[in-house]
Amino acid sequence: MWYSAIGYVVILSLNLLAVPLAAQAQPVAKIPRVGVLWPGASPTGAAPAVEAFRHELHERGYVEGENIALVWRSAEVSAERLPDFVTELVRLPVDIIVALGAPAAQAAKQTTSTLPIVMLAGDAVASGLVASLAQPSGNLTGVSLMSPDHVQQRLTLLKDVLPGLARVAVLWNPTNPAKGPEWREMQGAAAALGVRLDSFAVRTFAEVERAFAALQQERPDALLVPEDPLTMRHRTEIVTLAATARLPALYTLREFADAGGLMSYGPSLPALYRRAASYVDRLLKGSTPADLPVEQPTKFELVLNLKTAKVLGLTIPPSILFQATEVIQ
Numbered sequence: 001m002w003y004s005a006i007g008y009v010v011i012l013s014l015n016l017l018a019v020p021l022a023a024q025a026q027p028v029a030k031i032p033r034v035g036v037l038w039p040g041a042s043p044t045g046a047a048p049a050v051e052a053f054r055h056e057l058h059e060r061g062y063v064e065g066e067n068i069a070l071v072w073r074s075a076e077v078s079a080e081r082l083p084d085f086v087t088e089l090v091r092l093p094v095d096i097i098v099a100l101g102a103p104a105a106q107a108a109k110q111t112t113s114t115l116p117i118v119m120l121a122g123d124a125v126a127s128g129l130v131a132s133l134a135q136p137s138g139n140l141t142g143v144s145l146m147s148p149d150h151v152q153q154r155l156t157l158l159k160d161v162l163p164g165l166a167r168v169a170v171l172w173n174p175t176n177p178a179k180g181p182e183w184r185e186m187q188g189a190a191a192a193l194g195v196r197l198d199s200f201a202v203r204t205f206a207e208v209e210r211a212f213a214a215l216q217q218e219r220p221d222a223l224l225v226p227e228d229p230l231t232m233r234h235r236t237e238i239v240t241l242a243a244t245a246r247l248p249a250l251y252t253l254r255e256f257a258d259a260g261g262l263m264s265y266g267p268s269l270p271a272l273y274r275r276a277a278s279y280v281d282r283l284l285k286g287s288t289p290a291d292l293p294v295e296q297p298t299k300f301e302l303v304l305n306l307k308t309a310k311v312l313g314l315t316i317p318p319s320i321l322f323q324a325t326e327v328i329q
Contacts, residue, residue, distance in 0.1 A: 032284050033069045035089035035097045037082060037104035039229030052270035056277035068284075079175070079229065082107035090115060096283050098276055099142075101229045102178035105129050109140055116289050118142045118279040120272055122178025122227075123185075124294055129177070133294040141289040143275050144296050145227065145267060146252075151182065152189035154265050157302070158222050158250050159193060160320055161263070169198045169220040169247075171211060171238070173228045182226055205234050212241040223249040225256065227266065235259050248312055257303040257328060262312065267297035301325040 038050075054064070062068040071094055073085035086108050089097055098118045099105040105119035109129060119142035121129055130136035133144060159165045170186060172179045183199070190197045198220055200211040208230075215223070223242055225231055231238060232253065239260045242249045251257065252266035275295055282292060302320075305328040309316055321327065 031067060031069050032096075033071055033092060033094040034280055035071045035073065035086075035092070035094035037085055037089075037097065037099045037101075037108065038072050038074050039079075039101045039104065039232065049269045049273040053273040053277045056274040057280065060277070060281045062281070079103050083111055086111040096280055098280060100273075100276070102127055102129070102176050103229065105140065105142075106177045109138075113139055115139060116141075116283045118276050118283070118289075120145070120276050122146050122176070123181050124178075126181030126185075127177040130294055133296065135290070136292070136294050137290055139289050141292040141294055142279055143272050144294050145178075145272065146182065146296075150266070150300065151185045152192070153300075154224060154250055154252065155186070155189050155193055155195060157263065157265055157320065158224065158248070159195065160317060161314065162222055162248060165195060165221050167196045167198060167220040167222075169200055169215055169218075169223045171200050171202055171208070171223060171225045171231065173203060173230050174201045175203050176228050176230075179226060179228060186224070202230065205230070205237070208234060208238060209241070212245055215247060216245045220247070223247045225249060225251045227252040235261075243308070243311065246312060248314060254301050254303040254326075257305045260305060260308055262305055262308045262314075264301070264303045266300060268299065268301055271299065272297065304328065 057068065064070060071089060071092065073089065082104055086097065090112050096116045096118060097108050099108040100120045102121035105117065105121045106129065108117045117140040119129060119140055121127065121142070122145050124130045124144040125132060130138070130140060155168065158168060168190065170183070172183055174180060187197055198218070200215070202208045202211055225238060232255065235256050236259045239256060243260065248262050251261045251264040253269055254264045254266070255269065257264040279292060283289070302324045303326045304316055304321065304324045306316065307328065
């Protein structure tokens, strides 16, 4: 009987050895990877828009490191590197690219025609990113930030605050594919309101500083600053330069008013990032970009900074105060 006992021990040992081998042989579930082209600095901080994007994914059941991986690439230092970043993400590979800003969306579209792209950009149709909002076609969908009505509304707000408004300087980045069409829309809106626009094209912060030196000499009645990765990154400096030049300024994102700008009128950036996260969810669940119409913001925020108005010697009309989403005292 002793050999039976030995045989039992050998069989038991072999079975025990087989357990970890079988466990190792189990296929590991693939975690979807989402590449994010981010126009700011490192997203590890508490930027409200980034946190809104992450929170929306979490609300939809995604936990970083467990069932989703976010691969960030920051274009803060050089937008020219965007195509290289897209190529890196395609080679990893990632399952989806989230392109935050029209330059990122354009770089992604030009680099890959198959990988799904979720964009967050200006006028997506006018800038050639999609064929139409209802039927984007191709591999790109997402959120378009503006429409012609909102361009005219911004100039109207400036005219309501400054009744004698005749000249408005526009600080805009011509390298952003969404800004050329927006500039043309602004020219049409200004003509309808009897306002002259002065173009100040800026591609770098050094050009922003030179533009403000010229503005102090030319003395327009007001300044308009459309959203752009460049102006957004340098919003604190731009607001300070506008204050030094004593220029009433309207910005298209509330982050500028929070930084001390006179007023802002535009969509909520955190809300837009949440919508981008919803597109990621639907694509991961099997939708294709062509199935998902491009959305436009439905809610616009008017934020007034009364501290800045007081410094500039301006009185905000009650009708504008009544329209405000938020008033910074």
